Structure formats: structure tokens, C-alpha cells
Amino acid sequence: MPAKPQPAGQPADQAPLKQSSPEHAPLELERFLPYRLSIVSNTVSQAIADDYQRRFDLGVTEWRVLAVLARFDGLSAREVADRTAMDKVAVSRALARLVHAGRVSRAVHGGDRRRSVLNLTEAGWAIHDEVAPMARRRERELLARLDAEEQAWLGRILDKLMPAGQDTSL
Amino acid sequence: MPAKPQPAGQPADQAPLKQSSPEHAPLELERFLPYRLSIVSNTVSQAIADDYQRRFDLGVTEWRVLAVLARFDGLSAREVADRTAMDKVAVSRALARLVHAGRVSRAVHGGDRRRSVLNLTEAGWAIHDEVAPMARRRERELLARLDAEEQAWLGRILDKLMPAGQDTSL
DNA sequence: CCGTTATAGTTACATATGAAACCATTTGCA
DNA sequence: TGCAAATGGTTTCATATGTAACTATAACGG
Numbered sequence A, B: 001m002p003a004k005p006q007p008a009g010q011p012a013d014q015a016p017l018k019q020s021s022p023e024h025a026p027l028e029l030e031r032f033l034p035y036r037l038s039i040v041s042n043t044v045s046q047a048i049a050d051d052y053q054r055r056f057d058l059g060v061t062e063w064r065v066l067a068v069l070a071r072f073d074g075l076s077a078r079e080v081a082d083r084t085a086m087d088k089v090a091v092s093r094a095l096a097r098l099v100h101a102g103r104v105s106r107a108v109h110g111g112d113r114r115r116s117v118l119n120l121t122e123a124g125w126a127i128h129d130e131v132a133p134m135a136r137r138r139e140r141e142l143l144a145r146l147d148a149e150e151q152a153w154l155g156r157i158l159d160k161l162m163p164a165g166q167d168t169s170l
Numbered sequence C: 001c002c003g004t005t006a007t008a009g010t011t012a013c014a015t016a017t018g019a020a021a022c023c024a025t026t027t028g029c030a
Numbered sequence D: 001t002g003c004a005a006a007t008g009g010t011t012t013c014a015t016a017t018g019t020a021a022c023t024a025t026a027a028c029g030g
Helices: A033-056 A060-071 A077-084 A088-100 A122-143 A148-161 B033-056 B060-071 B077-084 B088-100 B122-143 B148-161
Strands: A104-108 A116-120 B104-108 B116-120
Touching: A033 A060, A033 A122, A033 B033, A033 B122, A033 B148, A060 A077, A060 A088, A060 A104, A060 A116, A060 A122, A077 A088, A077 A116, A088 A104, A116 A122, A122 B033, A148 B033, A148 B148, B033 B060, B033 B122, B060 B077, B060 B088, B060 B104, B060 B116, B060 B122, B077 B088, B077 B116, B088 B104, B116 B122
Parallel strands: none
Antiparallel strands: A104 A116, B104 B116
């Protein structure tokens, strides 16, 4: 059968664009809020990650752990997990790499030998002090696309949408 | 050396909370916009995915492909990728599973035999028609946490933050 | 025509991630 | 005490994802 006749209706190369079947009420992805959120979020996170991933051989999870340990000394892995919204497996793995790379020190907690006592090392601080400003700069770039009023609303809205468990006051 | 004396300063079990080193200007994750965006986005997406993942053995990427094919007949894999903001490898994999499961039909485009011509099958439509309302319901639940004014701002803000490439008008 | 380059899509490999099982230690309590 | 249940962390395994390499077809240029 040579030259199979066009599969079906289409003009053979022009985009179909047949907004098919109103009776099915198809979901319009590009207006769907969760979808748009995920696009924006992933784009932003990726842009930031690109700044340090290769340069420091540092994953996103590792960066989050560094950032938390930069603020709080001697946390346990569990506390790090709480503050990063990562699960304990992810934290365990990030810590394994960070400790191995000499960026975080891990000691055993006196009084409860299950717990770790985590701290940034010199090397850890050095990386933090380079990455944090880059991250802030990216955040400013993002906000620069909004006017002051929009920025304020965005902050409030995110607060309201933040899931309950994410306690900022731990 | 029995009974190693407490590793360092802490009271041995109370959370340290030593807001360490102002001279390092550590980044406050919970106020950092990209971080908050990612928490909200992931939480929402996960909630929706939980509705259908197990029940239909359908991944997020597969669902997105279904949603797009529900609106446009006969797209190529490339066009699906454009409309879902997924890369072509992810689309290829999602399609492999969808076609294998009999949810999407794949034909060769007459006139360009590299292209696929993709369509939902009956089974594909059936799933779409079950999942789409659940997704919409989740979106409503999310929006219900905001008042009308906030909802309007969120829409506008996301539009402005949407990366350029994401053309809604293709 | 024929070789080069571009495009659609798949495959392979390496890495990331999540769920559950697991080990060690501690806590609660009979 | 002493033993069951809880907690901190790690390991294992199965799956997901990204990058680059690859195949097939098509478009372009002489």
C-alpha cells in the first residue's frame, strides 16, 4: 500500500487545533492554578540551582540543609528535616554528602546518643557565604517583575497557602 | 574516656536555637520566596496526584499529556511537549505508558513520517472525565483559602511570573 | 540528485527521589 | 527492673527524571 492516504481529517501539516469535544469539558492546563504554580516554582528553583549545582557540586537538598545549619547550630537531622520540609531520608542523604565533603560536622549528642549534633565547618560557611547572596539576587530578580503592590499581595497569599505543618516559629 | 562530657554548650536536650553568627547573614529559608513557592506548589500538586496516581496507575506526566490531548486532537509528541512544559523525553516516556495501557492511540503522520498523530482512546477519555473534575475540585479547595481579591491578584501575579516560553496561545 | 544539517522521537546511563524495612537507642510503664 | 512501643537515622529497592547519544525521516543547498 504505497502513499497511505492522510491518516484523518488534518491538512497534513498545519497544526490541528481542533478544540475537541466540548462535551468532555477538558481541563485547560495553562489556566489551571496548580499547573501554573508548578511551572513558576520549578523555573525559579532551577535558575537558582543552576547558580551553584555544578560550581560547588551541591544539590538543592544539600543547599537547604546548609542554609538551615547556617542559622541554627547543633541541630539534629530531625530538626533539619522539620525546618526544610524535607523528609528524613532526603536529609540523611544530603548530610551524608555534606559530611563526606567536609562541609558539615556531625557529632553524637551527649544525653541522647541517637541524635546527631550538626554544624557547618569552615568549608561549609565558605560555601554558604557565596551561595546565599546569589540566591538573594535571584529572589530580587523574580520580585523585580512585580510592582510593590503585587509583591505585598504575593507574600500574603503565600502565607495563607502555606500548609499548616510548616511552622515558621519552631 | 567514659561519659564524654557534653559535646558543647547546649543544655543537653533543649533545642539549641542559637541564631548563629550575624556576620554571615544566613538566609532565612521560610521567608525566601522561591522556597515558599516550592513548598506550596509541591503540596498542592501532591494532593492532586494522590487522587489519581494509585487509583488509575497514572503519573503526573501522563496526566498532563492526557489533559492536553483532551483539548487538542492529533497533536505530535513535540506539540504535546510544548503545551505541557515537559521535555520530549518525559513526553516520550509518558506516551509509551499511555499507549501501552490503551489510553492513547498513536499513528504516523501522513506527509511527515517522523511525527506521531496522537489521540485519546475511549479508555483515555474515560480516565480524563474522571480525573478532570477531581483536579478542578482541588483547585477550588486551594482557592477557597483566599478571598476574591487575593484570588484575582494571584492570577495576575502568576501571569507576570510565568516564564516567556510558556506561550498560552500556541 | 547527493551530502549536510535539522527535526521527531527513542534509548541508555547516571542520578535523584520516595516508601518501607531496618538498626540502635530511649522512653513509658507494668 | 524489663519489655513493648516510640524515636533518630540509615539502608534498600523500586521508580522517576535529566542528559546525552542514537535512529529515522525530512529539509536545504549546491
